[in-house]
Amino acid sequence: MINAFKYRLYPNAHQARELETMLETHRRLYNECLAQRKERYEIAQKSVKYTQQSAWFKSERGVNEWYARLNFSSAQATMRRLDKAFQAFFRRIKAGEKPGYPRFKARGRFDSWTYPAHGDGARLLDGQLRLQHVGLVKVRQHRPVEGAVKTVQVKNEAGKWFVIASCNIGDGPAPRAEDTSVGLDVGLAYFLSTDQGEHVDNPRYQKEALRQLRIAGRAVSRKRKGGRNRAKAVARLRAIHARVANKRRDYHHKVARDLVSRYAFIAAESLTVSNMVRNRRLSRSISDAGWRQFLNILRAKAESAGSVWVEVPPQGTSQACSGCDTLVRKSLSVRQHHCPECGLRLQRDVNAARNILARGQARMEPVRLNVAQ
C-alpha cells in the first residue's frame, strides 16, 4: 500500500533560486522532447520512443550545462511523464476518440518534478531534504513518514515549495471478514453517516476556520485595491486557506484509513461536479470540496487495499424509504425519516446510507448470480 506524505519546504534565498531554475529546466526538457515527438510525427507519422529520448538526453548533457545540472533519474522521470501523456493519447485514438495532442507546458503550468528512487538525487532526512545541486533544504515535518520512502516529488504551489514522499506502508490493513459492507452518506449535519447508524462529525477546525476565513475575507475587502495592505491581507487569507487544506487532508486520511481497515465492500454516492449543488455559501462550498477530496482519498485507499469500491448515483437516496422503497418527501431541515407505509423510523442520513449500500450491492448482483450458477 502506497501512502503520500506532503511537507512544506523552507529553502533559503539561494536554494529557492536553484529550485526555480531546476523546475524551469525540467519544463524545457519536457517541451523539447515534446517538440521532437511532434516533428517526427508530422514528418514521418512515426513516434519517438522514451528509450531514444533518454539516450539523446544522455549525450545532450555533455553540451548543455542546464541539462547537466539535472539529476539523471529525475530527468528520466520527466521524459517518462511525457511518454505517459503520449501513450494515453494513442490509446484514445485507438478507442476511436478525438483526443487533443499533448500540449507544451507554459510557465506556471508545470509545477513539479520527481525523483523515482529515494536516495538518488533526493533524500528525506529528519527535518531536512537533501537535494542534489541544491543542498540541505529545511522541511517542516508536521507528522512523521510511515514506512519506507519510495519516490520523492518536489512541487511548487503558488510560490511555495513542497516535498511529497510516496511511501510503501506494507501490506495495508489486517485482513477482514469478507462480508463487511458499508454504505456511506456525506452531509452537512454530519461529515458522514453509515448504514449501521455510525456518525462521523464534521471536524472542529472547520468551524474555527470558517470564522477566521470570514474575518480575513472582510479584511481584504476593506483594503484599497492595489494597495500594499490589501496584498498583506490577501497573503493572510491564503495562509489560512492553506492551513485548513492541510488539516483537512490529514483528517480525511485518518477517517479513510479507519473505514478501509474495517470494511471490504464500500458503497458511496458519486459526487461529480455536475450533480453537486453550486452554492455560494462559504460553509457549503468548503464541504463540497471536502467530500470530493475525502471520497477520492477513500477510493484510492480502498482500491489499494483490495476492497470493493462502488459509486452509486445519489438521486433520491435521502427520500426513498430504505425499508420498503416508498418515496417519503422531506426537506433538509427534517432530520428523521419516518415511513408512513412500513413504519420505519431512522435518522435521515442513516436511511440514505442504507439506500446507498443497497444500490451498491444491486450493482454487484449480476456478478454474484453468475458465480452461483
Ligand SMILES: [Zn+2]
Ligand atoms: Zn417504508
